[in-house]
Amino acid sequence: MTEQSDSRPDGNGLLNAQVREAVEALTKLGASDPELAATLARVLGVVASEAARTTRFARALAKALTPPDAQTAPRPADRPRRSRRAPGVIDPFAVLAESGETGLRSSLSELGLEQLRDIVSEHGMDHDRLALKWKDPQRVIDRIVERVESRTAKGAAFRGRPEQPALRHDEAVGPAAEDSST
Structure with missing residues (x-):
């Protein structure tokens, strides 16, 4: 030894x-x-x-x-991340809830490309890492509207849909049911 x-x-x-x-x-x-x-x-x-x-x-x-006091080494001063974007100017989910898709599209069309990118970044809407590279504001608006509608509709099956009447047990649905009743 x-x-x-x-x-x-x-x-x-x-x-x-x-x-x-x-x-x-x-x-x-x-x-x-x-x-x-x-x-x-x-x-x-x-x-x-x-x-x-x-x-x-x-x-x-x-x-x-x-x-324990000696084990914790002092961390270097935290530097702000370079890639941090500003928070979005509007909340697209609130705008969609208040004024629908047309209201959301009109609100988004008033914003500049960087403001649209801020919204995409804040809400994590760039899943394929392409939207922040797009130069056409209309493409970014389409992405925002698509993602907001998708996330808003998520779980709708569990919330129920009052606009669709519930079917009674004796009612048949679809063309196969129509053929069997004649």
Whole structure:
């Protein structure tokens, strides 16, 4: 086994003093509880020899034994992301709910291309990573309207549709039912 030496000039002296303190503490403990003192000595011996043999274990042991305040390295100052876009000028979901698709299209047509891209980015409507590259505002408007309608309609099967009357059990639906009734 190889021993790892401390790179500090007074490291060996400090280590020797700490070993003497540990021996004294184990000796005192041995006077009152020899079995516990022997067990602790064996555990410390095994841990020390494994740490000397395996640098990975030594690093993990050092990390586990450092106080939590010392483990948390100060993070570098957070830089704002370059790719952050401004929030959208309007909420397309609210506009669709208030004034329908035509109202949404007219509201979007009043905005510039960058403002439309902000809306696409804010609401995650660029699933294929193409919409933010488009130069034609009408294509971006079509994408926004398509995604807003799609997300608004999602789950409609579970909400029920009051405009469609429920079928009675005895009513048949479809052309196959018409053929069987004649």
